[in-house]
Amino acid sequence: MSKHFTALAELSVPTIMALLDRAQYFFHQSPSNLHKVLEHKVIANVFFEPSTRTRISFEMAAKRLGADVINFDLSNSSVKKGESLYDTLRTLEAIGSDALVLRHSDDRIFETLGPKLNAPLVNAGAGKNEHPSQGLLDLFTLQREFGRVDGLHIAILGDIRHSRVAGTMMLVASRLGMKVSLCSAKEFLPSEIPQGCVVEELDKVLPEVDAVMCLRNQFERHEGLDMSYEDFHRNWGLTVERAKKMRPRAIIMHPAPINRGVEIADELVEAPSSRIFRQMENGVFVRMSILEWILRKGN
Ligand code: CP
Numbered sequence: 450m451s452k453h454f455t456a457l458a459e460l461s462v463p464t465i466m467a468l469l470d471r472a473q474y475f476f477h478q479s480p481s482n483l484h485k486v487l488e489h490k491v492i493a494n495v496f497f498e499p500s501t502r503t504r505i506s507f508e509m510a511a512k513r514l515g516a517d518v519i520n521f522d523l524s525n526s527s528v529k530k531g532e533s534l535y536d537t538l539r540t541l542e543a544i545g546s547d548a549l550v551l552r553h554s555d556d557r558i559f560e561t562l563g564p565k566l567n568a569p570l571v572n573a574g575a576g577k578n579e580h581p582s583q584g585l586l587d588l589f590t591l592q593r594e595f596g597r598v599d600g601l602h603i604a605i606l607g608d609i610r611h612s613r614v615a616g617t618m619m620l621v622a623s624r625l626g627m628k629v630s631l632c633s634a635k636e637f638l639p640s641e642i643p644q645g646c647v648v649e650e651l652d653k654v655l656p657e658v659d660a661v662m663c664l665r666n667q668f669e670r671h672e673g674l675d676m677s678y679e680d681f682h683r684n685w686g687l688t689v690e691r692a693k694k695m696r697p698r699a700i701i702m703h704p705a706p707i708n709r710g711v712e713i714a715d716e717l718v719e720a721p722s723s724r725i726f727r728q729m730e731n732g733v734f735v736r737m738s739i740l741e742w743i744l745r746k747g748n
Contacts, residue, residue: 453570454743455559457581458620465588465625469598471738472589472731475513485515490744493546495521495538496573497553502705502729503573503582507550510736516744519546535562542568548744569743577611583704584617586735588625590728591660594700599626604654606687607664607712608637611671614704615664619643630654633685636674651685655694663687663703663713678711687713692720700724 457465475483492511494504508518521541528537538549548569551558556576563570574580591598603622609615609631622629623645631638632651642648655661666681668674682688687701692714695701701713701723709715718725 450746451563452743452746453559453563453572454581454739455563455570455572455575456579456620457584457617458579462624465585465621468585468735468738468742469589469592471741472585472734473592475734475737476593476731480513483513483515486741487511487744488515490516490547491519491545492516492548492550492740493519493521493541494573495541495549495551497523497534497551498574500552500573502732503552503580504550506729506732507571507573507582507736507740509733510740513733514737514741516547516740534558535565538562538566538568542566548740571739571743574613577613577616579617579620580613580704581617582732582736582739583614584621585739586728586732587614587618587662587702587704588621589731589735590700590702590724593727593731594724595659601659602628602630602657603660603662604630604632604649604651604658605662605664606632606651607685608666608668608671609633609664610637610639611667612664615639615662618662619646622646630658636671637685652691652694655691656696658695658699660700660702661687661692661695663701663707665704665706666708666712678708682711682714686711687717689714689716692717692722695722702728705729 494507496504511518546568550571550573552573554576556578558575559572572581588598591601605615620643629646630649631646632649701717703725
């Protein structure tokens with residue numbers, strides 16, 4: 450078994466379910482009563498791309514379990530003098546980090562670095578490929594809501610092609626017994642549709658799903674695309690009118706950051722059916738589960 454946490458696709462279904470069970474345990478504990486199982490451990494947050502939720506919730510998770518946290522500051526680091534990523538991570542290991550939480554723009558960075566490092570790596574978002582801690586918190590949000598993930602039907606909307614959040618969910622959902630409908634324009638769909646996912650018409654599928662997962666539109670990655678925000682919202686976004694077609698118990702999700710009025714109507718972000726801020730809350734419990742798992746294997 451790998452010492453790293455780099456992709457949900459690499460984990461067995463029992464391991465994923467055990468991580469969710471542990472997140473559930475942390476959810477029910479008051480932070481003041483928690484056993485500080487990571488006391489004397491040091492976790493380095495190494496973000497080569499911007500982040501609010503992932504970085505801060507990994508920090509919160511580590512501190513709740515008693516660990517110390519180093520937040521690597523890219524803009525004032527020796528990377529600016531040309532130091533490589535590998536040398537940077539080796540340095541953080543040498544200085545005493547027990548785990549390295551890394552975000553990077555390279556889709557394959559964990560395959561390259563994983564075998565070379567001693568400290569466990571945690572994928573906090575890799576290019577357009579995987580965002581496994583987000584995938585786990587999305588699963589945990591569904592589990593908290595419906596009591597299970599098996600048998601759920603979710604629709605993923607918007608810029609699926611460039612989303613590492615969708616990348617993780619598309620690879621893992623069918624193994625967990627979920628049905629995934631991809632609802633977007635051809636230019637926003639992945640070039641290959643992963644096994645277990647189907648492309649469907651948004652307005653047709655909305656009355657059937659348990660959850661709608663909206664994604665941040667990454668217009669900056671669509672060279673030559675001639676589509677305004679208004680056109681995108683009208684054709685492919687979750688509009689107020691579309692949301693009325695959802696079942697009464699269905700929920701709205703979004704990994705954030707959100708382009709309000711583009712992939713989702715402003716009014717829906719905090720609507721009663723939205724779980725967007727609960728997803729952020731859940732991120733802390735799930736990341737506690739991940740950090741404990743990688744640092745206490747065998748205990
Ligand atoms: N959802 C997510 O990854 O948010 P951040 O980019 O703020 O970490």
